[in-house]
Structure formats: structure tokens, C-alpha cells
Amino acid sequence: MTIKRRHFLIGLLASYWMMHQMAWAEPSCRQRALLIGVNQGGIVGTTTDVLLQKELLTSRLGFNRSEIVTLTDRQASRAEIEGAITEHLIKETAPGDRVLIHFSGCGTIVGEEPCLLAGDGQVIPLSTVELWLRSIDTDRLLCVIDAGYRYPGRPIVGNFRVRSVPWNGPGRLTPAEISYQERLKASLPAQSKPGIVLQAADTNQICAEATWDNFSSGIFTYVLTQQLWQMITPEALNNVQDMMRQLSLETPPLSQEQSFWQGLNSPEVGDAVILAGEGKSGELWLGGIPFYALSYYSPGSLLKTPRQLLQIKARSGLTAKFEVVGGTLPLQVGTLAQEESRTLPRNINLMLAMDMGLSRIERVDATSALSTIARTTGVTAGEQNADCVFGKDEGRYGLFTRGGVPIVDSFGSADESVSAALRRLRPRLESLLALKLLHLTLNPNSSYLGFQARINVQPSNQADSFTLFQTSTRRSPQYAPTRLPNHSLTIGDQLSCQLQNLTDTPLHIRIFCVDASYRLMSPSFVIPPYASDNVVPAQQQLIIPRPNAPVNWSVASPQGNFEVLIVVSRSPLKAITDLMAQTTGQPTNGMQVFANPLPIVLALLQDLDQGGNEDTWVLSMQKWATIGFSYRVV
Known part of the structure; x- marks a missing residue:
């Protein structure tokens, strides 16, 4: 009996990988x-x-x-x-x-x-x-x-x-x-x-x-x-x-x-590990999947080992059932698996917890008011996963982060009713849902795209600039660990973003920012009339804003945490580009604030979708990367 050369090489590579892992x-x-x-x-x-x-x-x-x-x-x-x-x-x-x-x-x-x-x-x-x-x-x-x-x-x-x-x-x-x-x-x-x-x-x-x-x-x-x-x-x-x-x-x-x-050398990237396997079926531990995405990690998601392609059939918490849909058997318990594609449901709601400090009548009124707000579900604080919290601060209704920090500019007057407060907060809830959907795309450790990002800061009160943030995708050929110095920024500081394309094809980018009041915005210099700044040519670098651009990226109020997410795609981001071109309003401090952020993010997911259907999005690790970081404005 002869062994085909291709099968021999696959077996040899798999054996080498297992020996490497065992030696490690x-x-x-x-x-x-x-x-x-x-x-x-x-x-x-x-x-x-x-x-x-x-x-x-x-x-x-x-x-x-x-x-x-x-x-x-x-x-x-x-x-x-x-x-x-x-x-x-x-x-x-x-x-x-x-x-x-x-x-x-x-x-x-x-x-x-x-x-x-x-x-x-x-x-x-x-x-x-x-x-x-x-x-x-x-x-x-x-x-x-x-x-x-x-x-x-x-x-x-x-x-x-x-x-x-x-x-x-x-x-x-x-x-x-x-x-x-x-x-x-x-x-x-x-x-x-x-x-x-x-x-x-x-x-x-x-x-x-x-x-x-x-x-x-x-x-x-x-x-x-x-x-x-x-x-x-x-x-x-x-x-x-x-x-x-x-x-x-x-x-x-x-x-x-x-x-x-010392002496702990990380092997290949691993998002999961095989816990059990028999025939073509088995069970995975999903300890490396980003926690933002895990709650919505759905059947159809694909992970890859050196020898098999695994498809998720069902998931409960941190474990998932899978079937082998490609490659060779047998399955090996302890083998690491890497994300290949991520399947997400389209019907994702914002989960709004009712603070324990609210009275029973207030919680009933809030539940009734939420029934009129699309894509928002009320839950009891501490009992279910939630994205934010509705409660009172000094007698005024407003929103808190899931960690209990009041969200800036979300609190109304002392005589406001529960239903009136939730009607007032509807745009803020939409912005929070848009951010939640953006977080589902985070994949800095799983993406195949070679990409580096660096954020530099020119303080308003000193001559020397410094690097606020530097990272690359984990599978990048020039991977460097994330650098996050413990810096706080002050209003008026100037930012610039240095993007390095390490692939052989152009990469299309979008930068999103979220301030302490959870307004979603984008640097105005990556939307028309600066649309050419949406593309980083192959093996080249792009600085945003360009050194001679007529706009600045300035740190602005309010004080608090500020988050930046950078989305990179091999394919043109046409749907979001067309929609953003219709966005009106004057940029402030170099930022275009979205009055209706949810359609913007849904358009982005439409661009990233690689074969989903009316119920799901399918995002391929070969096609996109999203990296993010935060800093504090004082």
C-alpha cells in the first residue's frame, strides 16, 4: 500500500506540531x-x-x-x-x-x-x-x-x-x-x-x-x-x-x-482546546475566545487544528460540541484549535439591568417602558448578563456602566418619571447597542491579517510626544506584544494613528471612538472628503491624520474613559462608506459624531459578512481584524 505524498506531509507536519507542543x-x-x-x-x-x-x-x-x-x-x-x-x-x-x-x-x-x-x-x-x-x-x-x-x-x-x-x-x-x-x-x-x-x-x-x-x-x-x-x-x-x-x-x-x-514559551495561537473526541465529534473548551463574543458564539463557527476543521454544533457557557468537517482523524485530546470563522446571530439586543436600588413599582414601570423600545431587554441586576444598568443617582434617573459607574450626561431632572427617562435615553441605548455589536468583532489574537497600530500623543503642555498604545495582530509576521503605558490624557492633547499594513494586499480601515458619555464617533479625516485615507496600501504605512491635513485629532471632553476601535478589512467597506457619506453635521475636534450609530455599525457588519444568512453573520478571520484600547481623559 502506498501513501500519497500530500497525506504523508500532512502527517509529518502534524507530528512535528505535537512534538513541539509536548516539548514545550x-x-x-x-x-x-x-x-x-x-x-x-x-x-x-x-x-x-x-x-x-x-x-x-x-x-x-x-x-x-x-x-x-x-x-x-x-x-x-x-x-x-x-x-x-x-x-x-x-x-x-x-x-x-x-x-x-x-x-x-x-x-x-x-x-x-x-x-x-x-x-x-x-x-x-x-x-x-x-x-x-x-x-x-x-x-x-x-x-x-x-x-x-x-x-x-x-x-x-x-x-x-x-x-x-x-x-x-x-x-x-x-x-x-x-x-x-x-x-x-x-x-x-x-x-x-x-x-x-x-x-x-x-x-x-x-x-x-x-x-x-x-x-x-x-x-x-x-x-x-x-x-x-x-x-x-x-x-x-x-x-x-x-x-x-x-x-x-x-x-x-x-x-x-x-x-x-521565564522558560514559558507560548506555542501556536490557541483560542480553544479539545477536551474530548470520539469519531468525528467532540467537545471544546473555549477559554481563549474573547468574552465579548463568547455569549453570542453560535453554531456554524469554525475552528482549525493542524489536522482538522471543526464546526461548532452547540455551545453552553465555555464548552461547545463540534463535528469534524474537514481534515483527517483521529482527534487528539489536548490539541489547540484556532478560530477560523465566527458565526453571530443578527437578533442581538441590548441587555439593560434594573438597579437593585429601584423600588418594585419603579422596576415594573421600567419594564413596561422598555416594551416600546426596540432591541432592548430588561433584566434583574446581578442575575443575568447585562450591558448597562438603569437606576438613580441623587434622585435622578439615568444609566450606569455594568460596573456601577454613572454614565456622563445620562441623568435627567429630579421630577422626571421612569417612562420619560427611558424615552429620553433611547438614543443613548442605541449607541450602547452599536458599541456592543462593535465589540463582537474584536479579534486581535485570531485574525490572519498582518497589521500593526500605534497611537502617538503630542501633549498640549509639553514639547515631547509619547506612544500611548502600540500593538499588532497576534498572527502578524512582525508580532510585538501590546504596549500600554499608564498615561492619562488631558483635553487639548493631539493624537495621531500610525497604521502598518504587513500583507500583500490593500487593507481598508475604519476607526471608531467612544467617549465617556458613550457617544459613537469617527475621525472626520477617514470619511469624505478624505476617503483616500480609508486604505493602507500593501506593505505600506499610513498616518492619520496626515501630517499636513487641515484637521486635528484632539482629545476633548467629557472626562472619563475613552475607547478606540480600529477595524481592518481585505475587502472594501462599501456599505458603511456609502452610509457615512450621507452623514451630516460639522465635525468637532476632528470627530464626526453619529446621531444614529446603529445603522452605521450594522452596515459595517454587512461589509464584513462572508456568507451569512437572514439570521446570522459569518465573519472570516482571513478577511478582517478589529483591535481596541482605552485611555482616560482627565
């Missing part, structure tokens, strides 16, 4: 982890956090499942946690080993001491946690804490459930705890170090979890693991902080110290 997954140092998740105080997502971290460790960081200890809920008592730290980590770890500890749950403050709550309700002071970390004799140590300490006075903020509880016990640490700490100090290694600690919140910040689509999780854990799926370097933490800001949550500075990450 078997580092010279031992790797072990302790994952802790405690659901209490109304939170329910910590077991998902443990799964998110476990799949990341085994599928992307090369950890062996036998070296991962998990403790959840009542099993995660103070005694069990202390025992696992001592027996699994302190006694077993040698210098140079890689160790990860993850805690998800609630925290509190005892006196002035921030503490974690174990599954039996006992407190674990952070000062004790630090001594545990110093007792582990390795400099490759990472501790992730997805818990808060300050209780904001209510269990739900915006649409998020807070991960902190008030403390009603003694106002100081017990003598037994202090004595235990003294014993730990006496036995510390000579050169003890606390490792790297990444915290979702400090004592002045809110830590929260969210309900997504058929699952709940800690927001910090989900964002962190999703970003590390794509880039296993400390630079990924830049993206984590940016995405947390977009969700209206702040984190402490996230250390980019290199010790834990």
Missing part, C-alpha cells in the same frame, strides 16, 4: 499549583474560576494535572488550605520549580488587616499568606487573589456581585494567629521572597464577579486567563488592566516581574 509542555523544572475557590456571601463563580485556571495551566502552561491540587467550598477550610500549602508546596518545592497559587472567594477587613475567608468561615490574614509565600523556596512563584476586602455597603454594584463581606467578629487578629505567624517567621528560608502577587483589588477597590452566558466567574480571573491563553508573557497584564477599566473596575498595579514566566 515538559519544562526542566517541576510545576505545581494549588487552586482554591470558595463560594459564600452570595457569590457563585469561584468553581468556574478554578476550572478557568486549571485549563489554562494544563493546556497553555504545560502543568501536569497530577501536580494541581484543587480545594473548593467547604473542602477549602482553613486547615485544608494550610495543609495543602505545607505538604504540597512548602515541603515539595525545590529552588527553580514553578509554583502557582490561586484563591477566588470573599475577603474582609479585621481591624485594619485585610483577610481572605476560608470555606469554614475562618479568616486568613494577608500577612499570613505572605509568610506562606516566603516559605516556598523558589523564585518562580505566582499568587493570584481574586477577592476583595472593602465592603461597599451592598452585595451588588451595577450588575456585578461584590467579593467582599462585612466582618462582624473580633476587631483584631487572635493570639493563636499571631503565634502561628511567629513560628512561620522563625522557619523562613534564608533568602525568602514573596514571589509575584496579582490581586484583583486592594483595600480601597471593589472586586466582583459577573454572570456571563450560562456561567458565573470572577471578572479578574476570566479576563486574566483569557488574555494568558493568547500571550504567555507578563506583557499580557497590560491587556488585563485595559479590559478591567473597560468594565469599570480598577486593579492595583500588576507586576511584570519576569521570574515566574
Whole structure:
């Protein structure tokens, strides 16, 4: 029997890929982890956090499942946690080993001491946690804490459930705890170090979890693991902080110290991993799919392994059933899969949560008023995924972000009724829906287009310019990690966008901006009469605005978070170009504000659609890329 040359080469390449992945997954140092998740105080997502971290460790960081200890809920008592730290980590770890500890749950403050709550309700002071970390004799140590300490006075903020509880016990640490700490100090290694600690919140910040689509999780854990799926370097933490800001949550500075990450070389891009397979069917873990898109990730979406093309048949939360529609068998559990096309439903609504501070009558009135507003659905805050929140601030009705931050210029007068407020807010709700649809196109780690973007800033009060943002698509031939210096901009600063086409065909672009009041706009110099600036020629660079253009891109009010999304396409964006050409109104600060943003974004999706039908859009990773970032205007 002869083997066709093509099949031989496919098999050889697949074997090489698997050998490369196995070599990457078997580092010279031992790797072990302790994952802790405690659901209490109304939170329910910590077991998902443990799964998110476990799949990341085994599928992307090369950890062996036998070296991962998990403790959840009542099993995660103070005694069990202390025992696992001592027996699994302190006694077993040698210098140079890689160790990860993850805690998800609630925290509190005892006196002035921030503490974690174990599954039996006992407190674990952070000062004790630090001594545990110093007792582990390795400099490759990472501790992730997805818990808060300050209780904001209510269990739900915006649409998020807070991960902190008030403390009603003694106002100081017990003598037994202090004595235990003294014993730990006496036995510390000579050169003890606390490792790297990444915290979702400090004592002045809110830590929260969210309900997504058929699952709940800690927001910090989900964002962190999703970003590390794509880039296993400390630079990924830049993206984590940016995405947390977009969700209206702040984190402490996230250390980019290199010790834990040394020797972890990321293999090929992976958006998912095969969990199980039999014949031509199997199950995927979708840990690397952007969370904006995951809730609407629909049957028909395609992912590719080195040997197969997989089509999604059904999805529930983070797992999906698939069938092989191309390539060769058998399926290999643990194989990474990359997005090939994304199928999205057309009937997507804005989900508007009713704030828990509203009375029952106010919520009933709001639900009735929403029935007259197209493509908007009301839900109860904290119980379902939502895009924004309707509530009151100082007696006036308006909108909040999902993280509970008031949306600028959305609040009316004190005598306004619920129904009148929602009628007034209808254009703002449409703008929020348009932004939601734009977010569904984000794919910087999955797109095949080679593309780089850099945003430079010329401050209004100094001579030297600086780079605000720099990134490239993950599959770019000249890939460079995202650079996001922690800069705030002031009104009057001048921006310029440097776009680099790394492909052999022209790329068509659109830039969208969203200010703190959630107005959707576009730089006026990428619409007529500057339509030629919509195209970046093959292997060339374009600067927007052009150095001698008669317009400026100026930072303007209001103060707050400002988001920029850059959409790039191989094909001309004809529908949106035609519609934008009909847009009237004078640009302000170089920006064209859309009075009716939803048709603009729907036209963009029409341009990007590659074979959908009346019910779905199908977006090909070969054809487009969307990258985004945010900054703060002060």
C-alpha cells in the first residue's frame, strides 16, 4: 500500500506540531499549583474560576494535572488550605520549580488587616499568606487573589456581585494567629521572597464577579486567563488592566516581574482546546475566545487544528460540541484549535439591568417602558448578563456602566418619571447597542491579517510626544506584544494613528471612538472628503491624520474613559462608506459624531459578512481584524 505524498506531509507536519507542543509542555523544572475557590456571601463563580485556571495551566502552561491540587467550598477550610500549602508546596518545592497559587472567594477587613475567608468561615490574614509565600523556596512563584476586602455597603454594584463581606467578629487578629505567624517567621528560608502577587483589588477597590452566558466567574480571573491563553508573557497584564477599566473596575498595579514566566514559551495561537473526541465529534473548551463574543458564539463557527476543521454544533457557557468537517482523524485530546470563522446571530439586543436600588413599582414601570423600545431587554441586576444598568443617582434617573459607574450626561431632572427617562435615553441605548455589536468583532489574537497600530500623543503642555498604545495582530509576521503605558490624557492633547499594513494586499480601515458619555464617533479625516485615507496600501504605512491635513485629532471632553476601535478589512467597506457619506453635521475636534450609530455599525457588519444568512453573520478571520484600547481623559 502506498501513501500519497500530500497525506504523508500532512502527517509529518502534524507530528512535528505535537512534538513541539509536548516539548514545550515538559519544562526542566517541576510545576505545581494549588487552586482554591470558595463560594459564600452570595457569590457563585469561584468553581468556574478554578476550572478557568486549571485549563489554562494544563493546556497553555504545560502543568501536569497530577501536580494541581484543587480545594473548593467547604473542602477549602482553613486547615485544608494550610495543609495543602505545607505538604504540597512548602515541603515539595525545590529552588527553580514553578509554583502557582490561586484563591477566588470573599475577603474582609479585621481591624485594619485585610483577610481572605476560608470555606469554614475562618479568616486568613494577608500577612499570613505572605509568610506562606516566603516559605516556598523558589523564585518562580505566582499568587493570584481574586477577592476583595472593602465592603461597599451592598452585595451588588451595577450588575456585578461584590467579593467582599462585612466582618462582624473580633476587631483584631487572635493570639493563636499571631503565634502561628511567629513560628512561620522563625522557619523562613534564608533568602525568602514573596514571589509575584496579582490581586484583583486592594483595600480601597471593589472586586466582583459577573454572570456571563450560562456561567458565573470572577471578572479578574476570566479576563486574566483569557488574555494568558493568547500571550504567555507578563506583557499580557497590560491587556488585563485595559479590559478591567473597560468594565469599570480598577486593579492595583500588576507586576511584570519576569521570574515566574521565564522558560514559558507560548506555542501556536490557541483560542480553544479539545477536551474530548470520539469519531468525528467532540467537545471544546473555549477559554481563549474573547468574552465579548463568547455569549453570542453560535453554531456554524469554525475552528482549525493542524489536522482538522471543526464546526461548532452547540455551545453552553465555555464548552461547545463540534463535528469534524474537514481534515483527517483521529482527534487528539489536548490539541489547540484556532478560530477560523465566527458565526453571530443578527437578533442581538441590548441587555439593560434594573438597579437593585429601584423600588418594585419603579422596576415594573421600567419594564413596561422598555416594551416600546426596540432591541432592548430588561433584566434583574446581578442575575443575568447585562450591558448597562438603569437606576438613580441623587434622585435622578439615568444609566450606569455594568460596573456601577454613572454614565456622563445620562441623568435627567429630579421630577422626571421612569417612562420619560427611558424615552429620553433611547438614543443613548442605541449607541450602547452599536458599541456592543462593535465589540463582537474584536479579534486581535485570531485574525490572519498582518497589521500593526500605534497611537502617538503630542501633549498640549509639553514639547515631547509619547506612544500611548502600540500593538499588532497576534498572527502578524512582525508580532510585538501590546504596549500600554499608564498615561492619562488631558483635553487639548493631539493624537495621531500610525497604521502598518504587513500583507500583500490593500487593507481598508475604519476607526471608531467612544467617549465617556458613550457617544459613537469617527475621525472626520477617514470619511469624505478624505476617503483616500480609508486604505493602507500593501506593505505600506499610513498616518492619520496626515501630517499636513487641515484637521486635528484632539482629545476633548467629557472626562472619563475613552475607547478606540480600529477595524481592518481585505475587502472594501462599501456599505458603511456609502452610509457615512450621507452623514451630516460639522465635525468637532476632528470627530464626526453619529446621531444614529446603529445603522452605521450594522452596515459595517454587512461589509464584513462572508456568507451569512437572514439570521446570522459569518465573519472570516482571513478577511478582517478589529483591535481596541482605552485611555482616560482627565
